[in-house]
Amino acid sequence: MGVKVREKxxxxGVxxxxxxxxxxxxxxxxxxxxKLALEAAKKIEAKLTLGDMGLKDPEKKAPTFKxxxxxxxxxxxKPLRRETTFERYSDMLKRHVLPTLGSTPINEIARKDVRELLLSVRAKGLSKASVCLVRDVMxxxxxxxxDDEIIEVNPVLGVVKRLNLSRDKQEEVEPLTKEEVGLFLETCKQNRPEYYPLFLTAFRTGMRLGELLGLKWGDVDWNGKFIRVSRSAKRGKITPTKTGKxxxxxxxxxxxxxxxxxxxQRKREALKKGHxxxxxxxxxxxxxxxxxxxxVRNVFKGILRKAGLRDIRLHETRHTFASLLLTDGQxxxxxxxxxxHSSIQMTVDIYGHLIPSSNRDAVNRLDETQPSATQPQPAKIEKA
Structure with missing residues (x-):
């Protein structure tokens, strides 16, 4: 037994x-x-010696994937991400991964196992985005x-790319027009007036639903004419905004x-209740x-039907806000x-097609700034 250090x-010098x-x-x-090579040699010799004397810790059994x-x-x-993220990941694992790989030791799962599982998930009719989410969770x-030094290689890496299961291109945004927004709000005012301030805020600020429900009166600056968005609310629980900013x-x-x-109105109601x-x-x-x-989503859908507007998600109020600003030249x-948004690239990726890409008057002004060019003359025709 021995460990030697030398140049091959x-x-x-290697x-x-x-x-x-x-x-x-x-x-x-x-x-x-x-020097580093000599130190490594000493450590390896020590490990080999302890192994021969039976003093080396027996290898721990790898945990199952579950x-x-x-x-x-x-x-x-759970401690670092939003609760909804924890629930979504748990659900994905429970429904699509654990029934197949849950009882398998994690160090025995090979790339082919991952490939077959993702193909079976895709065969169930799930979208590419859902398949990619299963991949990400695994x-x-x-x-x-x-990180826990249980395995050395991640068998998931590269599998989705080879199966051509990358996420579908982002669906084109189809926001409401300014006239449709007006129709929606007027219908809301007539049929569900208690929700009018909420939906007006949605269309005029582009906030996410959770951010709207998390707003407090102290967030409103009446003098500066702005609202500070600092939290989100869902299922009665308060969390930071989606980006954390x-x-x-x-x-x-x-x-x-x-x-x-x-x-x-709230102050009047509070006085009646004594607080x-x-x-x-x-x-x-x-x-x-x-x-x-x-x-809120159900009320939103009801107003759409009442107004005779197409069925859209409530999140489209955010897209509508952005599109109306961009088409107005903002x-x-x-x-x-x-x-x-975390970056301008995200804004451009989502709403780039709504940004005015040309202005003919501006192009014509380029001609006006140039000195008059000599008009081209017709070519002379040579006589035979």
């Missing part, structure tokens, strides 16, 4: 370890630092196991007047509780700041 090619143990030989390149997934979900995702579990969104005159009217509204939430149910997102940078 004399004079090369040091190698040559290990001879129990009839097996192995060479390992260390690098150009001889056990590794539980460690990832509860040790990493990859997270394997990467966590690598705060932002300011401007208020139109109409929106400010409507919100002032709502605040006055104040100080810094309470702006949009509440009749029971003075934070509105349910599903309730800067994509301004729209990016109002929406709270």
């Amino acid at each position: 090619s004399a004079g090369s 040091w190698w370890l040559f290990i001879d143990h129990n009839g097996q030989r192995k060479a390992k390149k260390v690098g150009t630092d001889k 056990e590794a997934a539980d460690l990832w979900l509860h040790g990493y995702i 990859s997270g579990v394997f990467n966590h196991a690598i 705060n932002r300011r969104v401007d208020m139109s005159d109409q929106l400010m007047n409507v919100l002032k009217g709502l605040q006055t 104040g509204v100080a810094d309470g939430f702006i949009f509440l149910s009749r029971e003075d509780e934070i509105l349910s997102q599903n309730t 800067s994509p940078v301004y729209v990016k700041e109002q929406l709270g």
Whole structure:
């Protein structure tokens, strides 16, 4: 038994370890630092000696994929990510991965196992985006196991690309027109007036639903005419915004007047009940509780039907806000700041087709700035 340090090619300056143990030989390149090579040799010799004397710790049994997934979900995702993310990942694993690979030791799962599982998920009729989400969740579990030194390789890497299962291109945004927004709001005012301030805020600020429901009166700056967006609400729980960053969104005159009217109404109601509204939430149910997102979505759909408008998601109010600003000639940078996008590239990727790409008057002005050019003359015709 022995571990030797030497240059594989004399004079090369590159040091190698040559290990001879129990009839097996192995060479390992260390690098150009001889001191580092000598230290590595000592450590390897110590490990080999302890192994021969029976003092080496027996190899731990690798956990099953389900056990590794539980460690990832509860040790990493739950404390660091949003609760909805934890629930979505847990559901994906429970429905699509654990029935097949849950009881398999994580170090025995090969690339072919991952490939076959993703193909079976795709065969169920799930979209490419859903298949990619299954891939991402599995990859997270394997990467966590690598960090815990349970496995050395992530078998998920590269599988989706080889199967041509990359996410579908983003669907084209189809926002409402200015006239359709007006029709929706008028219908809301007539049929569900208690929701009018909420939907007007949605169309005039482009906030996400959770951000709307998380607004408090203290977030409104009446003098500066803006709203500070710093939290989100879902299922009665308050969390940071989707990006984790705060932002300011401007208020139109109409929106400010409507919100002032709502605040006055709340103060009157509070006085009747014998308490104040100080810094309470702006949009509440009749029971003075934070509105349910599903309730708001259902009311939104009902108003669409009442107004005779096409069926769209409530999130389209955000797209509508952005599209109306861009088609009106506002800067994509301004729209990016109002929406709270992490980068201008995201704004351009989603709404690039709505940004005016040409202005014929501007092009014509280029001609006016140039000196008059000599008009081209017809070519002379040679006489025979």
